[in-house]
Each structure stands twice: as structure tokens, then as C-alpha cells.
Amino acid sequence: MFRSRLEEAAGAVQAHLDATMAPLGDLPVVQAMRYASAGGKRLRAFLVLESARLHGVAAANAIWPAAAIEAIHAYSLVHDDLPCMDDDALRRGLPTVHVKWDETTAVLAGDALQSFGFECVSRAECHADPLVRAELTVSLARAAGAQGMVLGQALDIAAETATTPLTLAEITRLQAGKTGALIAWSAMAGAVMARAETAALHRYADKLGLAFQIADDILDVEGDAAKLGKAVGKDADAGKATFVSLLGLDGAKTRARELVEEACAALDPYGAEAATLREAARFVIARDS
């Protein structure tokens, strides 16, 4: 069920991104926007669509925040790969934007993808109720900005030059911003669109986001670069504290499994309807890419 729904979500969000970006023309910066926002697991889009389904929100509406979050995620990857950031040449098995084009195009394509994401959640087609659109927008801005994803990035960079390695509490805070904020926004989007309570999905997403990051750290140690489509072992080479360096490989795996069970339990109010989201949580720590 989960695998087929994930594939369905990936197909739907790609078609929507293609259609919505079509009027933007074909300059290199727009080609780079399309390239950077293609592919990937589409976990964030899936969370949006699945939390919307759980609340009876029409897929024709939910596809807008799904496209928005993938655009914001794509912008963050393009900028994160820049030489002055992580300096990565490979992403999803393909050359990164600044390698395929140049740094200028990567900066601008990332910038325009961010604007595009905000356009997707504020357009009239996204939801009949403008209050919902405004709430999706303000929460997305906070999740992406200096109290969310950029905060996590900034803490990550500060850690690189710190004299002492990060503690578990510090790395948890860093990751809550860097990857957790967008994942939490995605999982709550359906409840926001239905004007329903977001607390259960928020708890689910917090656990899921942390499990996701621990799994990423495990993959950086145990993963296969070919399957991941990016370099591995970068954290250890850089001497960075990770969940694996702090908890050990077995400890990290145990913690990830606990978090997934806590994430699944948080969905109890939804009963059996939330089975696919529970499968998604289990997938997050079982994936090989």
C-alpha cells in the first residue's frame, strides 16, 4: 500500500510541477529549476497528500502544498550543494546544478524555486478558503526560514568550526531545523487544509523527522553510494558529530526504531485510517537511499 501510494504521489507531484512551471519558459535558470525539482523520493509530497487524504481534503487542492514543499526542499538542496556550502558534485546520481550549469545559475534557480514554493501555497487554486492559504504560507515561511531550516543549516555550519563536538541535545536541535521543520510542515498540511487539530500529526512528524535524520547518518556509514546517488562517509571524514558517532551504530539503529514506534503511536487517534503513514515511518528507517 505505502509503496504504491508513494509512487503515485511522486507521479502526481511531478506532473503538477511540470504543468505549473510550463509558463516560466526555458531560460537556463528555469531549466535548472526543473532539473533540481525532478526526482527524489518525494517523501514530503507524500506526507502532504496522505495527511490531506486522512482529513478528506481533495487531492486537487493538496497537490499545491505538495508541489510547494518539494520546490522548497529542492531549493535547499541546490544551495546546500554549492561550493561555499557542502560542495557536492553529485545529487540523486546526477551532477548538481552548479556543476551542470554554474554557481550563478544555482543561486538564482534556488532563489526562484523558493519564490515558486510560496506561490504554490498562496494561489487561489490551492484552497477555497484564503485563511488556509495564508496559514500554509506563514507556517511554511517559518519552517523554511531563520527559525527552521536555515537555522539548522547555520547551526550545522557553526558546528564545523566549533572546538568541541556537538552534544546529543545540540545535534537534535540542529536536525529539528535542518530536516525536521519541512517534514513537520508536510505532515501537518492536511490538517491545516481541513482546519482540524494538528497536534497528533505534529507529534508523528517530530518523531519521524528525527528518525529520518538518524537513518541518514546510518546510511552515510553503511549506505551504498551508487544507490544513494551521492557520496558517503562525508561526515566521518569531516570529523562531524552525528547520531552514529554519539550513539554508536547499534545505539542509533535502536533509537531510530524507538522513534518510529513512537511516531506510529502518535497516530492512534486516526486508527486504521493512518496505516499508510505508519508504513511510511517504517520505510524511513528501512530505505537504502
Added chain:
Amino acid sequence: MFRSRLEEAAGAVQAHLDATMAPLGDLPVVQAMRYASAGGKRLRAFLVLESARLHGVAAANAIWPAAAIEAIHAYSLVHDDLPCMDDDALRRGLPTVHVKWDETTAVLAGDALQSFGFECVSRAECHADPLVRAELTVSLARAAGAQGMVLGQALDIAAETATTPLTLAEITRLQAGKTGALIAWSAMAGAVMARAETAALHRYADKLGLAFQIADDILDVEGDAAKLGKAVGKDADAGKATFVSLLGLDGAKTRARELVEEACAALDPYGAEAATLREAARFVIARDS
């Protein structure tokens, strides 16, 4: 009247940015956000506040889109100054963000300023009617993105490697994106907030934006680097087509004057109430920085 209102707008928007950014803490990336969004003429904020005043919109509401447009403008300057873009070391007479901090901080501070801008227009405090907030957001996203400012930037970069210099039509299109889109959004914001007709302000802003850019090109030839707080003569050194290279210095000045008169005439429906906006248009071509 205009000078005092411009100063008043600058003070109000600075106070509002300070207050709204206070909860973001004091990491280097947030310091860089504050640094980059401080100072400047605040012409865009002034246009927002003045068009709001013209439509009877409360200043307590209008200050939000005024802060938003200054944040978006600041983000664009930080990224535009990067080594891979214009590679500028000086902005408003001070070191640019990547010189004072580093490129990483400049990329992230710009990214977070963009998110912050969208937060400002979608927050409940901005306007009681969420439809107005959604409309301000979607129009700001389009003005900033790949059909607006980023389009202009991309055309500007494409021109640098083009084999033939740009024509007047091409440079007009480039500038309509690069500087015109945000100026137009600013001038129309007051009408959007009042749910009034935007056509007259749109015409005014289109003429004003183009006059502004011609004045910039004239200042790059005739201006004083000390007063401008940035390097001059860069366009001629780079062999770039500008309004001055295409129209000649006198021709450019004549065209700028004509545009200002057309901008003022576009405000006829507002009568004497729009005197300050007319003064603003005249200021745009008379400024020395």
C-alpha cells in the same frame, strides 16, 4: 513633504524590521540578515506606505508589506553581490555580507530574508482579510520569482556572454524584471490592501521603475562612488549595454524625464492626494545615490 515622508517611512520600517526579527536570536546568519536589511533609501517601503495612505489603509497594517518588500529587496542584494554574481565588495558604503562574514552566511542570510519577507505578508497582523494576505503573497512571489526579479537577473547574466549587445526592447524587458517588478508590487500594495483598482498605480509604477533604472545607469556614469556607497563605471568597464550606451547621456536623461511626467500623469485619478507619490517620481531621477 516627500523628503520628510521618505524619512518617516525609513524610520518606521527599520523599527518594524528590528522588532519582527528580534525573536530570531543572534546567530551570525541572523546578524547578517539584520545588517543586510538595514539602511538604504527605503523607496519600496515608502511606495507601500504611501499607496496605502492614499487608499485609507492603516499604517499598522501597511508596515507589514513595507517590511516584506525591504526584506525581499535586501535578499536580492546579498545574493547579487556574491562572487559568482556581481562580485561586489561594497554596498551602501559598507562591506557586503560575504566580505564581512563569508559566502555561506551570505547565501543563507539571503535565503532566510526571502522566507522572512513571505512571512511578513502572510501573518495575521498584516491584514484582517486573509484574502488580501494571500493576494499580497502570490503577487510578491511572482514579482520576486522566475517571471519577475530572477528573470531579470537571469537575462542580465545571459547578456554578459551574448555576442551582440542588447537592444532597447531587450534591456527594457530585463529591467522590468530586475528592478521593475518589486517597484510595481510596492506601488500597488496599498490598492491591493484596500481591495481597490490597481491599474493607475500599475501604470505609475511601470514608468517609475523604468525611470529608476535609467537614473541608475546615469549614476553609474556620472555618479560619485562616495555618495552612492558602491563602485561606479562597472557597466561601461564590462562593456554592458545600458540605457546610457543605447540612448546617449542626454537621450537617457530626456527619456527619464518623460517617464517621470508619464508616471505623474498616471496618478490623475487620485488628484492632489497623490502629490507625494509625484514628488517621489521626480526624486527618483534627481537623486545622487
